[in-house]
Amino acid sequence: xxxxxxxxxxxxxxxxxxxxxxxxxxxxxxxxxxxxxxxxxxxxxxxxxxxxxxxxxxxxxxxxxxxxxxxxxxxxxxxxxxxxxxxxxxxxxxxxxxxxxxxxxxxxxxxxxxxxxxxxxxxxxxxxxxxxxxxxxxxxxxxxxxxxxxxxxxxxxxxxxxxxxxxxxxxxxxxxxxxxxxxxxxxxxxxxxxxxxxxxxxxxxxxxxxxxxxxxxxxxxxxxxxxxxxxxxxxxxxxxxxxxxxxxxxxxxxxxxxxxxxxxxxxxxxxxxxxxxxxxxxxxxxxxxxxxxxxxxxxxxxxxxxxxxxxxxxxxxxxxxxxxxxxxxxxxxxxxxxxxxxxxxxxxxxxxxxxxxxxxxxxxxxxxxxxxxxxxxxxxxxxxxxxxxxxxxxxxxxxxxxxxxxxxxxxxxxxxxxxxxx
Numbered sequence: 001x002x003x004x005x006x007x008x009x010x011x012x013x014x015x016x017x018x019x020x021x022x023x024x025x026x027x028x029x030x031x032x033x034x035x036x037x038x039x040x041x042x043x044x045x046x047x048x049x050x051x052x053x054x055x056x057x058x059x060x061x062x063x064x065x066x067x068x069x070x071x072x073x074x075x076x077x078x079x080x081x082x083x084x085x086x087x088x089x090x091x092x093x094x095x096x097x098x099x100x101x102x103x104x105x106x107x108x109x110x111x112x113x114x115x116x117x118x119x120x121x122x123x124x125x126x127x128x129x130x131x132x133x134x135x136x137x138x139x140x141x142x143x144x145x146x147x148x149x150x151x152x153x154x155x156x157x158x159x160x161x162x163x164x165x166x167x168x169x170x171x172x173x174x175x176x177x178x179x180x181x182x183x184x185x186x187x188x189x190x191x192x193x194x195x196x197x198x199x200x201x202x203x204x205x206x207x208x209x210x211x212x213x214x215x216x217x218x219x220x221x222x223x224x225x226x227x228x229x230x231x232x233x234x235x236x237x238x239x240x241x242x243x244x245x246x247x248x249x250x251x252x253x254x255x256x257x258x259x260x261x262x263x264x265x266x267x268x269x270x271x272x273x274x275x276x277x278x279x280x281x282x283x284x285x286x287x288x289x290x291x292x293x294x295x296x297x298x299x300x301x302x303x304x305x306x307x308x309x310x311x312x313x314x315x316x317x318x319x320x321x322x323x324x325x326x327x328x329x330x331x332x333x334x335x336x337x338x339x340x341x342x343x344x345x346x347x348x349x350x351x352x353x354x355x356x357x358x359x360x361x362x363x364x365x366x367x368x369x370x371x372x373x374x375x376x377x378x379x380x381x382x383x384x385x386x387x388x389x390x391x392x393x394x395x396x397x398x399x400x401x402x403x404x405x406x407x408x409x410x411x412x413x414x415x416x417x418x419x420x421x422x
Contacts (some may be wrong), residue, residue, distance in 0.1 A: 023150050036151045039205035040144065040159070043103065044166035046202045047141050049174035050110055050133040051079040051193040052255075056178045056273075060188040067123045075127060077373070080252075082134035083141065084369040090142035091228055091358040098213020099143050099150070099358070104206035106143075111199035117177070142365055145347045146358035156348045157295025164287040164341035172280045226356040226417060231363040234419040236350060236410070240343070240364040243406040245371030246399060247339040250311060253396060254279060254333060256376035261389050265322040265382030275330045280291030281339075282334030290338045291345040300411040308404060310336035312397040339403075346410055352417045359414050 054061060054075065062072055093102045117126045119182025144163060152159040174195065182191025231237035284384035293303045314332040317325060347364055348354065351357040382392040 007307045008385055035205050035209055036147075036298065037104075037162070039202075039209055040147065040163050041166045042198075042202035042205065043107065043140055043144065044163040045170035045173075046107065046110065046195070046199050047137050047144075047167050048171040049198070050114055050130070050137050052171060053174040053178045053192055053195055054130070056175065057182055057188040057191050060182070061126070061192075063382045064188060065121065065123045065126055067126075071123045071127065075130060078127070078130055078134055080369050080373040082131060084366050084373075086135040087138040087142045087369070088228060088362050088366040090139040091146075091355070091362045093139065094143055094146070094358055095225065095355070098210065099354070100206060100209040100213050103140050103143055103147070104203060104210055105200055106136040106140040106207060108190035111196045111203065114196035114199055115193055118189040119195065122304035142362045143358060145344055145361045146354040149348050149351070149357040150354040157292040157345060160291040160295070160341065160345045160348060162289050164291060164344060165284060168280070168284045168287045168341075172277065172284060175277055175280055180337040183394050226351070226353070226359045227418065228359055228362050228366075230420055231359050231416055234416050236414050236416050236419050237360060237363050238367075239406050240347065240350065240360065241369070243403065243410055244343050244364045244368030246369055246403045246406070247308075247343060248372030249375030249399065250396060251337050251340065251375075253370050253375040253379045253392075254337065257379050257383070257392075258333075260320070261322070262326060264389065265326070267323070267326070275326055278327065278330040279334040279337065282331050283337050285336045286335060294342050294345045295349065297413070300346075301408060302345075304339075304407040304411055307336060307338055308400055308407060309343060311400050315393040315397040319393050322389070324353065341409075350410065350414060350416060352415050356415075356417050 026280065058072065058075075061067060067075075070121045090102065110133045113129045113131070115131035115137065117133065120126055121127065145160075148156060148159045148163065178191040178194075181194050182188045184190070258279070259269075259272045259276045262275050263269060267275065289302065294300050310332050314329045314336060317329040317332065322329070343364070348357055351360045377393070379392045382388060382395055386392070
């Protein structure tokens with residue numbers, strides 16, 4: 001008879017009683033509380049600027065580097081490539097070198113890439129350094145749920161709220177501040193390079209945290225380490241990946257196309273961009289609240305459904321009244337995008353150990369981001385073929401249906417380790 005993994009955590013309210021096996025370092029180790037919390041917040045703030053700060057100054061970048069349309073298209077695709085491919089390397093790297101060391105190096109790589117691309121004069125070098133920055137953030141993005149699981153197993157909902165709120169603030173800041181910084185210093189290079197400084201600041205707390213990757217002879221050892229390929233053999237892994245991919249598809253379509261949608265409906269470029277900023281901004285307060293609700297037993301399905309149904313409501317509204325009620329629909333869309341912190345919370349809840357969380361996070365995000373790439377491409381094709389926005393909006397609304405089905409499954413109390421041991 002195979003050796004069965006001891007039962008996973010029991011969740012009561014926001015408290016997850018961690019299993020006694022596995023390399024979990026709970027928050028009761030008070031010396032870790034402040035550095036870990038500060039490190040997680042600063043890390044989360046820096047997870048998106050590398051990906052989204054180029055967009056607001058893309059035309060200036062193209063002019064400054066003589067960048068071709070093909071190279072610009074590749075540049076806008078690099079985030080998906082990095083998060084899907086390089087993020088898959090994070091669990092194995094963390095097992096070999098330690099999650100804190102990998103996170104520290106990932107931040108240094110992000111800072112080097114962000115600074116380097118602001119200084120170079122050739123498009124090939126700009127693309128390569130962008131990939132370096134995005135690769136660092138992709139690996140950190142995968143590891144952060146497992147770091148929360150490792151250090152805060154009894155406060156998954158609360159800590160997920162903290163770091164997803166910081167992530168939303170970083171995302172919105174990159175959208176809003178890149179252009180003003182560039183204008184203040186008279187160059188798009190300053191607008192992009194400023195984010196390298198923040199990445200270096202974020203790396204500081206991790207200098208002291210790398211020592212916690214040293215083996216602890218007194219620490220219990222998991223019966224089995226869950227790996228990327230193991231998760232691929234579970235129903236839960238595929239359900240999480242498809243759920244993540246579908247919600248990311250919605251977000252990529254919104255942030256990629258909806259400024260154009262609002263411009264086509266009579267708004268100036270500045271106002272259309274501000275409306276997209278409203279979509280991103282409303283996720284900040286909601287990210288501080290929704291993960292806590294998702295972490296409560298008995299409420300996960302209701303919260304998932306309530307948030308996901310915001311999408312078809314907003315899409316129908318944009319078909320009927322895209323101009324007169326634009327602010328309302330932007331707010332409703334922003335509420336729908338909080339499916340992202342919800343799925344990050346579920347990653348922590350659907351694995352019993354930090355190693356399992358890292359593997360589930362890696363598989364979920366790698367497969368999910370590949371699926372998400374279809375979103376903006378598909379919306380663009382449907383818009384060109386139909387000559388308007390009604391067909392793309394209806395298509396996005398229809399894609400909420402499989403999200404609801406998958407949400408029903410992933411909301412059940414289930415653990416990837418148990419499916420492997422069955």
